[in-house]
Amino acid sequence: MSIQANNVRKILARNILADGFEPVLDLEKSHDSWIVDKRDGSKYLDMFSMYASGCIGYNHPRVLENKDLLAKVSLFKPTLSDIYTTEYASFLDTFNEIAIPDYLKKTFFIEGGSLAVENALKVAFDWKVRKNLSKGIKNKGYQVIHFKEAFHGRSGYTMSLTNTDPIKTKYFPKFDWPRIDNPYLNFPLTDDVIDSVKDREKLAVKQIEKAVKENQDDIAALIIEPIQGEGGDNHFRCQFFQKLRNLADEHDFLLIYDEVQTGIGITGKMWAHQHFTPSLCECIPPIKKKPIPDIISFGKKTQVCGILVGDRIDEIDDNVFKKSSRINSTFGGSLTDMVRFKIILETIRDFDLLENAKNNGLYLLNKLHELEKEFPAFVINTRGLGLFCAFDLPSGTERDKLTAEAYKNKLLILGCGIKSIRFRPHLTVTKDEIDFTIDVIRKSISNLLK
The missing domain is CATH 3.90.1150.10 (Aspartate Aminotransferase, domain 1)
Structure with a gap:
């Protein structure tokens, strides 16, 4: 009809x-x-x-040139969690070549940005709880530090993180996880603005340290958007991300950047966090470690959603990337979306x-x-x-x-x-x-x- x-x-x-x-x-x-x-x-x-x-x-034009391929892979939806195709391998090869940083080589695909964040949290929970168990600490490792005016999704765990428009989370059950003041910048960047933000950064760091102290061995991760989008396009100083990196290392939790909205080129780099380097943002020394994340979540422009994860989780032998079915889904992402994203990546590179x-x-x-x-x-x-x-x-x-x-x-x-x-x-x-x-x-x- x-x-x-x-x-x-x-x-x-x-x-x-x-x-x-x-x-x-x-x-x-x-x-x-x-x-x-x-x-x-x-x-x-x-x-x-x-x-x-x-x-x-x-x-x-690049998409139109590949209409036949897109039509072919859309005819049947395979369960990529267990059934593989050459098109899947070709996509992942291109993703590796063009967009996956060398410090985030572990990859998991799923459909939906919220579920990408959910699985980032599950990776962190598994990592922290297993670390605790190895030390004889039980029933801890279940909390996530996050920020005011954050948006991380509307499903399960993510509703405990999202706090923009109340209509998105009102009446739904949530965890009472530590929520930190967000020390965002106001523009233009005058000396007074910078001084004020530095003070607010110090307050945020104190709040994080207080949350860690009051929830000893229970903080699995800290999650933040490189730029808070839904919450008001809130920008942070690179130096603040450096402090978060240091805190994650000092207090043994994972640092997660939610790049669902900021990823794949819109900031002028493939990932927004790639702006946070000493040469670009003039981070003040001492720099213990570049402010790179342990995990990023991705979605939106990527068509297929998921997470990229670094080697820090290998501190645990049986982490979710070695233990089958700890994280999984029926489809493991959409093959049609993967092929479309492959075309998009090649277009970004070639043009x-x-x-x-x-x-x-x-x-x-x-x-x-x-x-x-x-x-x-x-x-x-x-x-x-x-x-x-x-x-x-x-x-x-x-x-x-x-x-x-x-x-x-x-x-x-x-x-x-x-x-x-x-x-x-x-x-x-x-x-x-x-x-x-x-x-x-x-x-x-x-x-x-x-």
Whole structure:
């Protein structure tokens, strides 16, 4: 039965809460960063990239060249946890070559970013509890330190970590795990801002040390987003990540970076935490160890989700990567998603899209700074790393009015945090598309200020 585009929302509303965007995605005609509405052919510039899961735009030539391969692997969904294919091996070979750091060689795949985080936690619990048992310590190793305004998912364990909009976790049972103040930066970075953040970092470190002391032998991991996305595009100093690395080593817990939203190029590097090196962020000595993680969770742009894990878990002989079925799922990720991600990775490499994200991200940030100068009482706290950009408005109400006004002018953007606008362009975004974005925002602000 053929469905008319104008009837899509009505049909969906019979069974689901159909309160999403109005346009009906035309899968064939949408292109680059542009969504075509199948109802009337109108075009919208997509600057939210399907909640940061889009990567190389719609109908990229490289994807279209591989339609037959994608069709073939979509005909049957194998249980990759136990049944292997050449396409699976080819994907993992490419993932290794282009995107897996040499310090995170252990890999686990699953479907969904929340479940990626869940399994990162399970790796940590298993590691910590087994370490405790080897010392004769029982029934400990079950807590996770996390931060205010974090978003790590909406399933099981992750709901005990997520604390952005209360509607996402309200009435669901949660663990009472240590929650730490998040010492994020405000912009522009004045001396007073830096001094204030340093004080807040010291407070956060004290809170972590207090949590460790009050829960002796019970902290399995500390988890943090390199940039808190859903919580308000909150940036941290590299030096803070160095302190977290040191604390993880000193107090024997694993350091987990949730890179579900920040991974795969949007910051100008494959992984956001790769910005946290002494040469790039001028970490002050002494540096005991680079602020690299023990585990990262990935998703969104990767299409298939999962975790990358370092060698620290080999301190335990029977860790989850050596003991069968300790972590597992029926499908072990989607083969179709893996093949699509392989194509995406090759496209990022061959078209130098990390450099595009870096250069056009700087262009976007500079344009946002121009808006800030033009509307200093309305556009504030402009910030960004690569294409991962945002600014604040005076209130959440004004933020919501601006996103609605932008939508009327064919621009799709999202809010985050209490009063922020976030930008999540595709890595292929052009300067012309950024100019269109800025023009729409300027026009929308002017309309709101009339």
